[in-house]
Amino acid sequence: MKNCEYQQIDPQTLQTPTPTPPPHLHGKESKQREEEEEEPKRPRRKWEVFPGKNRFYCDGRIMLARQSGVLPLTLGLILVTCGLFFVFDCPFLVIHLTSCIPFIGGSLFVFVVITLLQTSFTDPGILPRATPDEAADIEKQIDNPGNSSYRPPPRTKEVLINQQVVKLKYCFTCKMFRPPRTSHCSLCDNCVERFDHHCPWVGNCVGKRNYRFFYTFIVSLSFLTAFIFGCVTTHLALRAQGGKGLVFALQESPGSAVELVICFFSVWSILGLSGFHTYLVASNLTTNEDIKGSWSGKGGEDVTNPYSHKNIFINCCTVLCGPMPPSLIDRRGFLPSDESAQTSGVDIELPSAPSKSEINVCTQGTKGLLESATRSPLITTSCPQGKPQAAHTCPDISPAMNSDPSPEVSTSCGARHIMISHGDTSPQRHTKTRSKRSKRAALHIPNPAFDVPVSPTSPDAGLGSKSGAHKGASFAPLH
Amino acid sequence: MAETHSLQDLQQPAVSSKVFVQRDYSSGTICKFQTKFPSELESRLDKQQFEETIQTLNNLYAEAEKLGGKSYFEGCLACLTAYTIFLCMETHYEKVLKKIARYIKDQNEKIYAPRGLLLTDPIERGLRVVEITIFEDRSIGSGR
Numbered sequence: 001m002k003n004c005e006y007q008q009i010d011p012q013t014l015q016t017p018t019p020t021p022p023p024h025l026h027g028k029e030s031k032q033r034e035e036e037e038e039e040p041k042r043p044r045r046k047w048e049v050f051p052g053k054n055r056f057y058c059d060g061r062i063m064l065a066r067q068s069g070v071l072p073l074t075l076g077l078i079l080v081t082c083g084l085f086f087v088f089d090c091p092f093l094v095i096h097l098t099s100c101i102p103f104i105g106g107s108l109f110v111f112v113v114i115t116l117l118q119t120s121f122t123d124p125g126i127l128p129r130a131t132p133d134e135a136a137d138i139e140k141q142i143d144n145p146g147n148s149s150y151r152p153p154p155r156t157k158e159v160l161i162n163q164q165v166v167k168l169k170y171c172f173t174c175k176m177f178r179p180p181r182t183s184h185c186s187l188c189d190n191c192v193e194r195f196d197h198h199c200p201w202v203g204n205c206v207g208k209r210n211y212r213f214f215y216t217f218i219v220s221l222s223f224l225t226a227f228i229f230g231c232v233t234t235h236l237a238l239r240a241q242g243g244k245g246l247v248f249a250l251q252e253s254p255g256s257a258v259e260l261v262i263c264f265f266s267v268w269s270i271l272g273l274s275g276f277h278t279y280l281v282a283s284n285l286t287t288n289e290d291i292k293g294s295w296s297g298k299g300g301e302d303v304t305n306p307y308s309h310k311n312i313f314i315n316c317c318t319v320l321c322g323p324m325p326p327s328l329i330d331r332r333g334f335l336p337s338d339e340s341a342q343t344s345g346v347d348i349e350l351p352s353a354p355s356k357s358e359i360n361v362c363t364q365g366t367k368g369l370l371e372s373a374t375r376s377p378l379i380t381t382s383c384p385q386g387k388p389q390a391a392h393t394c395p396d397i398s399p400a401m402n403s404d405p406s407p408e409v410s411t412s413c414g415a416r417h418i419m420i421s422h423g424d425t426s427p428q429r430h431t432k433t434r435s436k437r438s439k440r441a442a443l444h445i446p447n448p449a450f451d452v453p454v455s456p457t458s459p460d461a462g463l464g465s466k467s468g469a470h471k472g473a474s475f476a477p478l479h
Numbered sequence: 480m481a482e483t484h485s486l487q488d489l490q491q492p493a494v495s496s497k498v499f500v501q502r503d504y505s506s507g508t509i510c511k512f513q514t515k516f517p518s519e520l521e522s523r524l525d526k527q528q529f530e531e532t533i534q535t536l537n538n539l540y541a542e543a544e545k546l547g548g549k550s551y552f553e554g555c556l557a558c559l560t561a562y563t564i565f566l567c568m569e570t571h572y573e574k575v576l577k578k579i580a581r582y583i584k585d586q587n588e589k590i591y592a593p594r595g596l597l598l599t600d601p602i603e604r605g606l607r608v609v610e611i612t613i614f615e616d617r618s619i620g621s622g623r
Contacts, residue, residue, distance in 0.1 A: 321555055
């Protein structure tokens with residue numbers, strides 16, 4: 001067998017002339033949709049055929065979930081509050097207190113806005129969908145399981161991680177077994193690594209790649225909110241001195257009243273959220289795992305978190321200061337001409353020629369074989385960009401949102417996601433409220449109409465207890 | 480055009496099958512691939528060579544994801560600059576990924592291509608699998 005002459009394949013010679021990028025590229029995704037069906041006149045970038053529900057801007061540099069949730073509201077609230085602060089409170093406080101105040105406020109504000117935008121616009125750790133060949137290979141493996149005496153239910157695989165049994169589920173949408181800690185977000189229709197939750201305030205999923213941005217955002221936002229709250233209180237107290245009274249102070253500085261209301265209602269929930277996430281970071285947990293109680297040993301078995309380093313400091317360093325993983329979806333890479341392979345590459349400015357030559361080796365050599373297989377699944381998926389969804393279809397867990405103008409928007413959809421994708425009946429035990437309007441509503445749970453058909457939920461019993469427990473635990477050191 | 484046609488035939492052998500080397504999660508979520516030798520490659524490749532390739536890849540990925548002083552320093556610096564430093568700087572991970580790409584190209588040229596195989600960089604498959612494409616045996620007139 002060894003003496004037969006194999007065709008020596010030189011990847012370099014097989015490189016077909018890759019389409020050179022045209023001098024100008026359409027920045028807006030809407031223009032490309034018309035060209036999708038027929039032969040494209042110019043090479044397309046991979047973000048244009050991305051199958052998930054995401055929106056891309058600046059030619060793929062920026063990405064958002066399709067439902068941007070209340071990101072404009074979040075930004076608006078922050079801008080308005082800080083604007084009022086600088087206009088109404090700073091002048092008075094600079095004179096009567098110290099001139100550091102605008103600088104501290106300004107730097108916190110800049111920090112908050114930058115981290116918010118980074119959380120929203122960064123790829124959270126989306127896993128690209130399996131190529132048709134991979135999917136076929138996995139299907140074969142599923143249908144012919146090994147000769148083990150114990151057969152786990154189909155479409156799950158068990159692995160042993162640090163002496164802990166972890167079940168890997170098969171994702172029907174992405175056609176692969178999800179790596180550990182990965183979850184499929186139904187809002188974005190993507191599998192996200194180290195999935196924490198889908199945050200509508202930020203308009204994106206929070207996952208492996210943007211969790212540190214998210215954490216920095218909420219911590220700096222708590223500082224900012226507390227700082228503004230403190231300054232406004234001081235301002236009003238100083239104005240009300242000399243027997244003039246609070247009403248007089250408020251009349252003189254009406255902006256402060258608005259700030260006071262906003263800050264008063266937000267500071268508790270944001271501080272609570274920061275505390276909760278600090279706990280998660282210290283124990284190397286995700287919100288998703290915490291909600292599901294994956295490692296809490298509720299079954300009476302001895303389960304521990306296999307990902308924790310058993311040391312708070314190391315856990316914090318790992319989560320927040322660990323190496324930044326690259327984006328696995330090569331948004332700005334070019335699609336090979338005549339091919340819509342779901343390849344992914346590193347999201348850096350590498351000339352993609354070497355990798356593309358390898359793709360071309362496979363594809364050019366198998367034009368007849370693979371063309372039909374690879375083309376069909378991808379082109380039929382509708383291109384999701386450029387269609388801002390007006391309707392927010394999150395009906396469920398967040399109790400605190402009902403007082404908002406857009407009551408159908410929910411907060412953390414981590415629990416919701418679990419129920420939709422796994423269809424299990426775990427009660428919604430936890431909600432992370434980031435309501436800036438009412439903290440009190442978070443603790444009693446009005447039951448909004450549930451559109452989700454899958455899950456019979458028991459919101460009242462479950463929701464309050466865990467969130468209350470967490471908030472209680474996290475509030476104690478903060479007060 | 481006849482020459483072109485036959486040249487194309489020679490230079491673009493048909494893909495016989497693809498083998499996927501899956502991830503090994505026994506050590507957690509770090510990027511590591513199974514070193515189990517796939518049976519489809521038995522006729523083409525030495526087990527040892529395959530294991531060496533995969534092990535080197537695993538070591539390179541471990542180096543990329545290593546938690547040490549350097550990565551912590553990078554992380555802390557990034558945090559202080561509100562992570563804007565990621566916009567200008569190439570991260571350690573990306574540097575190692577380039578190294579991996581060079582290694583795979585090198586392996587393809589030296590070991591895999593002469594045997595009618597092709598390694599695909601795992602980053603192109605979302606770090607899920609190492610895809611090995613097996614090309615058809617195009618020996619002409621081998622008389623077997």
